Amino acid sequence: MTGGRCHVGALILVAGLMGCGGGKSSQGDSAGSTTTSVPPNSAPSGPPIDPSASAGQPTASQSSSVTPPTASSELPPSDLGPPNAAAVGNGASEFASIDGCKVQTATAAEYLQRGELTIAGRPNQIGLAWLVQLKGRAQIGFGGFDAEARQVARPRGVASARENAPHLFATGDDWTLAWFDDEGLAYARPKYALQQKIEVDHLSSVRDVPPEDLALAAAPDGSLLAASTFGAGGQLSLFLFAPIDTTQPKARALGLTKTAKGPRKPAALADAAGYMMAWLETDGSIAATRLNPEGREAHPATTIVSGVGERTGLTMTPVKDGALLVWTESGEIRARALDANAMPKSPTWRVGKGKWATTVSRNHGAVVAWVGSTGIDEQLVAMQIGPNGPAKKALKITSTKPEAPGVVAVVGDRVAFAWPENMSATITSYRAVLRTLDGRCFDAP
16 A cells, blocks of 8 residues: 555554555655655564564664663652652752853754754754745754854755654764654655755654654664554554664564553653653553563553643653653653663652753753743753752753743753744744753753
């Protein structure tokens, strides 16, 4: 089947991913991009996936000397509190200036009608992408910068997108973009050189998934990890796609959760020990689980936070010996550290008041950025969260109000932020602003 809806059984995930082909080829954008199809036979066929068994062999980067976590029957230490315990701490109440942080700022794009941004970083390189609203469609723009926010690649168009934000990752020596378009889940590796065409591939069967019910993360081997309700029969499925190793299948199913209760709006990560997922359940609680490299759950899903609450925006970031789970609840940014088995190893911390939290791993912990009030106006603020919890102060990254969520990336020993703001009091279009600063400013008490 080409270009149509793909009907698959709840457990036949490999067939669902690849059996309907990669979608028809479509014309690229004005920057000369093209679209290639995913061959129907690019993933192994076989019997329906048994969630308790391996869905495929791990890649070389997934196979390592790290022992995958095993199930634990021990309850979290009593001082962590039960899942329904109240959050601890007051959150950020002091906000420091970034003066003295060797700040560099640049305008990445102007006259935007859309505020969605996505960023990725590696030592001395920043990739930034945004949406440009055209007549009847949106186009993804992409540009490259160095750690001092200097442009190293002219902005270029990548492809058309549906009405949701793309996601950018640093994968190997490349950048990988993933987004939804009219043909399904699309991905490409944008190049700096304008004369180079950008090939767009599709998983056309992953089409009718709400974008908020698909979590993406970069895997250690440079492919992308996806956690989704697609083809999972009321659970979450996990699969890899967009490998940088061209000898690997373009999509490979890993496994399914077993005990999730109406999972939605997931977050996910991949590390040397396998994969970790967190999600919202039907009763509003947050649950999490760990899968080993072969896709087997180490234990039944664990409740991380229970009770009634309006919880949104889950993000999960690798930190030393586990992960940091961050979400928004009742107008507050909250966080809880998880161990290598996806079980709580800290109380739930209040981080600050605000919305639109985003995170990135840094120095065995994470930088968390959000838009919140500093006493004068709403600004993009950020702080480091370490093993003992949030820092005492947050840094004021902007002096203006962001009009949509900001994004953050680590660039060597610097940290990069980007956000959309109004161009002026009379021009309602947005500019995308990029700002980098010395990461050591987040280590200050």
